[in-house]
Amino acid sequence: MTRSSLLLLLGLLLVLTGPATAGRVDCPPAPTPLLRLPGIAAALAAGQPLVIVALGSSSTEGSGASSREATYPAQLEADLRRALPGHAIRVINKGIGGQDASEMLQRLDTDALALHPTLLIWQVGVNSALRHESPLRFREMISAGVNRARAAGVDVMLMDSQRGAWTRSAPERAAFDQVLADLAELPGVALFSRGALMDAWAAAGTPPEQMLISDGLHHNDRGYACLSAAVATAMVAGLPASRPATLATRSP
DSSP states (O other): OOHHHHHHHHHHHHHHHSSSOTTOOOOOOOOOOOOOOHHHHHHHHTTOOEEEEEEESHHHHTTTOSSGGGSHHHHHHHHHHHHSTTSOEEEEEEEOTTOOHHHHHHTHHHHTGGGOOSEEEEEOSHHHHHTTOOHHHHHHHHHHHHHHHHHTTOEEEEEOOOOSGGGGGOTTHHHHHHHHHHHTTSTTEEEEOHHHHHHHHHHTTOOGGGGBOTTSSSBOHHHHHHHHHHHHHHHHHTSOTTSOGGGGOOOO
16 A cells, blocks of 8 residues: 555545544544445546445444434445545445344345445345354355345445344354455455454454343344444545545545
């Protein structure tokens, strides 16, 4: 990364995760992955609107959030608009609590691909792990969904499971996360690891319990806000270095 690109990224981090002002929250430090999303980059370069569909279960729907506006998809739309001024950006929440991979796959076409998104964010794996489903069957279903999305020209960002007390009831969790990591090696597919993010938060002194509600599974408002900020930062960090300097000039 060049010095100018690094300065842009640092500025964006301050915008998205800086001290709590104007409704923003203070987020623990964490490394920023570079999410290479060619469809997003091409749409921005062409001045086209970004349509992002967030498909998932309760973490996407927003269980534990105090309002619809506090869910991660709603905050991601606001964060990306701040980071990419002048671009039309819409993030559509298609999360349904309690659903597993098979149920999401059944509605992939109608709830996601029919909306012609630029990017599909697919948060999946927690309920499959809790129900002790087959990781092999999980791989087949996620592979099928990813292939359908890519055939439609849609970038895919897979999102793995969070940390928390719930993992004691799901010893197979790591196997499902590994499936998503493996599939993220495919062209046009990326992984945003909530597990790695929360591990970094914990290493910085913020354990999972501070980012979850009392059930030990779902994020609280701070957890959703910091998840959104981390996703937005990773998306912008993965854009070509030719992005204009206005990315980092907005104050919180």
